[in-house]
Amino acid sequence: MASVRLATLKALHGSLSIFNPSQSLMPRTQTYTVRALSATMSPPSSAVVYEHHGPPDSVTRLIELPPVEIKQNDVCVKMLAAPINPSDINRIEGVYPVRPQVPAVGGYEGVGEVHSLGSAVRGLSPGDWVIPSPPSFGTWQTYIVKDQSVWHKIDKNTPMEYAATVTVNPLTALRMLEDFAGLKSGDSIVQNGATSMVGQCIIQIARAQGIRSINITRDRAGSDEAKEKLKKLGADEVFTESQLEVKNVKDFLANIPEPALGFNCVGGNAASLVLKFLRQGGTMVTYGGMSKKPITVSTSSFIFKDLSLRGFWLQKWMNSDKAEECRRMIDYLLGLVHEGKLTYEMELVPFNDFHTALDKALGKLGSQPKQVIKF
Numbered sequence: 001m002a003s004v005r006l007a008t009l010k011a012l013h014g015s016l017s018i019f020n021p022s023q024s025l026m027p028r029t030q031t032y033t034v035r036a037l038s039a040t041m042s043p044p045s046s047a048v049v050y051e052h053h054g055p056p057d058s059v060t061r062l063i064e065l066p067p068v069e070i071k072q073n074d075v076c077v078k079m080l081a082a083p084i085n086p087s088d089i090n091r092i093e094g095v096y097p098v099r100p101q102v103p104a105v106g107g108y109e110g111v112g113e114v115h116s117l118g119s120a121v122r123g124l125s126p127g128d129w130v131i132p133s134p135p136s137f138g139t140w141q142t143y144i145v146k147d148q149s150v151w152h153k154i155d156k157n158t159p160m161e162y163a164a165t166v167t168v169n170p171l172t173a174l175r176m177l178e179d180f181a182g183l184k185s186g187d188s189i190v191q192n193g194a195t196s197m198v199g200q201c202i203i204q205i206a207r208a209q210g211i212r213s214i215n216i217t218r219d220r221a222g223s224d225e226a227k228e229k230l231k232k233l234g235a236d237e238v239f240t241e242s243q244l245e246v247k248n249v250k251d252f253l254a255n256i257p258e259p260a261l262g263f264n265c266v267g268g269n270a271a272s273l274v275l276k277f278l279r280q281g282g283t284m285v286t287y288g289g290m291s292k293k294p295i296t297v298s299t300s301s302f303i304f305k306d307l308s309l310r311g312f313w314l315q316k317w318m319n320s321d322k323a324e325e326c327r328r329m330i331d332y333l334l335g336l337v338h339e340g341k342l343t344y345e346m347e348l349v350p351f352n353d354f355h356t357a358l359d360k361a362l363g364k365l366g367s368q369p370k371q372v373i374k375f
């Protein structure tokens with residue numbers, strides 16, 4: 001089966017050179033097929049591919065893809081950086097509702113530099129920095145050739161790791177704060193998974209709008225240090241789940257108003273805690289399920305508090321004709337980064353160390369900052 005799929009990948013990209021990911025990026029064999037002497041071709045690309053779905057650390061490998069033709073509306077981009085997000089992992093596992101057909105190159109967002117252009121491309125020049133916006137599949141490779149409409153030019157003075165990560169998580173934080181409860185200055189929100197990149201963004205974007213945040217983290221090694229970091233970002237209150245094993249969590253609110261809106265990316269007990277903090281008629285928005293545990297809602301939450309449960313999925317939001325709006329918000333978020341108002345923890349990792357970064361992103365080495373591949 002694997003050899004059939006490898007043949008498919010060869011058919012898509014010409015001949016392949018297979019790398020041993022645990023050793024180096026140097027190809028063991030090199031058998032490029034020259035397609036058309038007159039066509040403008042990209043450089044060959046080193047890529048993280050998976051031929052079938054499964055555990056990401058066993059189904060992904062680094063291979064070399066041959067040059068591809070740059071058609072007249074195409075832009076060839078030399079990738080600079082791309083993150084490993086939980087949804088990238090879920091796509092490789094085959095559990096994400098929308099995913100590329102295998103064999104596929106991993107990754108969904110990132111930043112690159114324009115390398116070369118098709119003859120009909122306008123508004124971009126070699127050296128410009130661009131991001132795929134809305135994001136698109138296959139960012140874990142050194143060169144990408146895609147239609148000019150895919151690329152959004154950004155300020156080259158942006159720190160590379162922020163440009164690479166600005167779409168999936170910061171945009172989710174911004175949309176969720178704006179789309180569900182008509183929050184205004186003086187209001188508050190409650191969230192679990194507060195150490196996640198989305199969580200860190202929620203704290204800061206809320207703070208910038210005068211909205212206070214109650215934050216829940218899981219109990220784990222280093223949780224005191226994590227709590228201090230979140231407070232430095234502007235979190236009003238941070239609790240571990242075990243601290244909230246009390247009769248009435250609202251005793252912890254002190255002078256913070258009861259939140260009308262809560263965010264859940266964990267599930268299980270952490271979701272129940274978000275519900276406990278919500279005020280009468282409040283809404284909990286679920287956008288992730290890191291613990292893989294279901295959400296349990298007490299009967300009284302519905303009858304006596306009339307709570308609402310909603311969901312948010314950025315990919316669906318972007319599909320609904322939001323490309324232009326998406327780009328305006330990206331520019332807004334990058335503006336916050338430039339002003340020092342939006343910051344989050346990341347670790348830049350050389351592409352050669354992809355599998356170490358993947359192990360960290362999979363949680364195999366304990367809690368880690370967001371892993372961002374540097375090509």
Ligand SMILES: NC(=O)c1ccc[n+]([C@@H]2O[C@H](COP(=O)([O-])OP(=O)(O)OC[C@H]3O[C@@H](n4cnc5c(N)ncnc54)[C@H](OP(=O)(O)O)[C@@H]3O)[C@@H](O)[C@H]2O)c1
Pocket residue numbers: 085086087168169172193194195196197198199217218220265266286287288289290291292312313314315363366367368370
């Ligand atoms: N619906 C959407 O459109 C959308 C968009 C963006 C992101 N998301 C989702 O949002 C969530 C966070 O994404 P991210 O990229 O911001 O995360 P991230 O920066 O990669 O951080 C992972 C987070 O998950 C926590 N975590 C990991 N394993 C856990 C477990 N078993 N139980 C409880 N918590 C666990 C980590 O806590 P520690 O710090 O304690 O390790 C950390 O807070 C993910 O579920 C992602 O899929 C959804």
